[in-house]
Amino acid sequence: MFGLSNPQRFMRFTGPLTPVLWTAAAVLLAVGTWLSFTVPADYQQGDTVRIMFVHVPAASLGLGAYAALGVSSFFALVFRHALADAAARAAALPGAAFTALALFTGSLWGQPMWGTWWVWDARLTSVLVLFLFYLGYMALRASIDDEQKGARAAAVLGLVGLINLPIVKFSVDWWNTLHQPASFLTPGASGLDPVYLPPFLTMLAAYGVLFAALWLTAIRTEIRRRRVLTLRARKALEA
Amino acid sequence: MSRPVDAEPRPPGLRGATRVLLERELDLAWSGGGGPLLACGFFACLTAVLPLAAGGDPRTLSPVAGGIAWLALALxxxxxxERLFERDLEDGALDLLAIGHLPLESVVLIKALAQWIAVGLPLALTAPVAALALGLPVSLAPLAALSALIGGAGFALTGALGAALALGAKRGGLLIAVVVLPLFIPPVVFGAGALERAASGQSPAPALAFLTAYVLFAGVIAAFAGAAAVRNAQG
Structure with a gap:
């Protein structure tokens, strides 16, 4: 793993990997979508159960992307590693998008099921805070002119935001409110009806692969952007 | 401990340095532009605007009085x-503080402490007045002041972290708000929760305990993360 921390080796390794990931994401998304629409409707939730195949993976990846951002920030801060910083930066936008999608689809599901678009229960609020952390991270990074200083300040904020992750994860267990606790990854038997496992797992895999593809592509773009900046600076020196 | 060989005045020890820095910060906070009174004025203005936006009916207002007061307090x-670190970075005082006796972690904590005394304390005294104006029962006024005082420490610590992070940013004030307000959510929840519990006849102690826990936690995080951010800004 640490061999890949060399940007050139990283580029060589991920060059052929990225199109594979994109293709896999497209196939999995297509299959997952098809499965999601063909499974029978739930006896209680009706067709709204299909929202879960988007909502749960998006929320998981919103959390996972922040974990990736936080860990990358840690490596960027402690080892001053340029690639880790690029990885942290690259995780922010997809993570924010997944989190926003989770909030949006949750809201769509909540209206028919709970009778309200939004409640201020612990899970919803902590996910909203997660989204705000993404926004704060990107805003902080963007508003400091010195790119390196902005990157390190944002990394500190990214680390602080990690505190929110366990709160999001365990909010449904600590506070007994409207949002139901995890039903899939429960000890013992899964709380999910076996009928819904294929679409759910396919969509989960699709979102995971999609995030990997988005992330790697964004890291590669960031490395290229820095190369261009270096080349430009060198050219300006020569001229 | 050996004394310095040359005849320079003996440096004030850690305690002396702490006191000097605290006095300086308080002086700066109180001097010019009305100091903390401005924050209290802003607090009063918010307290005047929020109920009117919500309709001003005492029956709808009274149950949310504590919450509105806490929102105004956070804002x-x-x-x-914005001026907490930026001013010192601009005039070079921060560089002197960095090479001084106190570790930067302590400098951040002392600045937060000064912020608490200079802004949090007057706001905590204003808070019961504002809450009463919004319709909070008089019997809850002491609790409003106490919870605002504890919460003010949390606001000061988290705010100091945000101010340190935003050093060198364009439009720092707005950025601090975006970075810090999500972190202000727990104290607002616990502080308003304490008032709500007391209003419904329950003991406010659990909410106050959570509020205090937040302050202690924020103290640890703000000291180290804030110092890291200041070092980064100095480059």
Whole structure:
């Protein structure tokens, strides 16, 4: 793993990997979508159960992307590693998008099921805070002119935001409110009806692969952007 | 401990340095532009606007009085954060502090402490007045002041972290608000929760305990993360 921390080796390794990931994401998304629409409707939730195949993976990846951002920030801060910083930066936008999608689809599901678009229960609020952390991270990074200083300040904020992750994860267990606790990854038997496992797992895999593809592509773009900046600076020196 | 060989005046020890820095910070906070009174004025203005936006009916207002007061408190605590480190970075005082006796972690904590005394304390005294104006029962006024005082420490610590992070940013004030307000959510929840519990006849102690826990936690995080951010800004 640490061999890949060399940007050139990283580029060589991920060059052929990225199109594979994109293709896999497209196939999995297509299959997952098809499965999601063909499974029978739930006896209680009706067709709204299909929202879960988007909502749960998006929320998981919103959390996972922040974990990736936080860990990358840690490596960027402690080892001053340029690639880790690029990885942290690259995780922010997809993570924010997944989190926003989770909030949006949750809201769509909540209206028919709970009778309200939004409640201020612990899970919803902590996910909203997660989204705000993404926004704060990107805003902080963007508003400091010195790119390196902005990157390190944002990394500190990214680390602080990690505190929110366990709160999001365990909010449904600590506070007994409207949002139901995890039903899939429960000890013992899964709380999910076996009928819904294929679409759910396919969509989960699709979102995971999609995030990997988005992330790697964004890291590669960031490395290229820095190369261009270096080349430009060198050219300006020569001229 | 050996004394310095040359005849320079003996440096004030850690305690002396702490006191000097605290006095300096308080002086700076109180001097010029009305100091903390401005924050109290802003707090009063918010307290005047929010109920009118919500309709002003005492029956609808009274149950949310504590919450509105806490929202106004959180926003008023943001006001003077921008100058907390930025001013010292601009005039070089921060560089002197960095090479001084105190570790930067302590400098951040002392600045937060000064912010608490200079802004949090007056706001905590204003808070019961504002809450009463919004319709909070008089019997809850002491609790409003106490919870605002504890919460003010949390606002000051988290705010100091945000101010340190935003050093060198364009439009720092707005950025601090975006970075810090999500972190202000727990104290607002616990502080308003304490008032709500007391209003419904329950003991406010659990909410106050959570509020205090947040302050202690924020103290640890703000000291180390804030110092890291200041070092980064100095480059």
């Amino acid at each position: 008023a605590s943001l006001l003077s954060l």
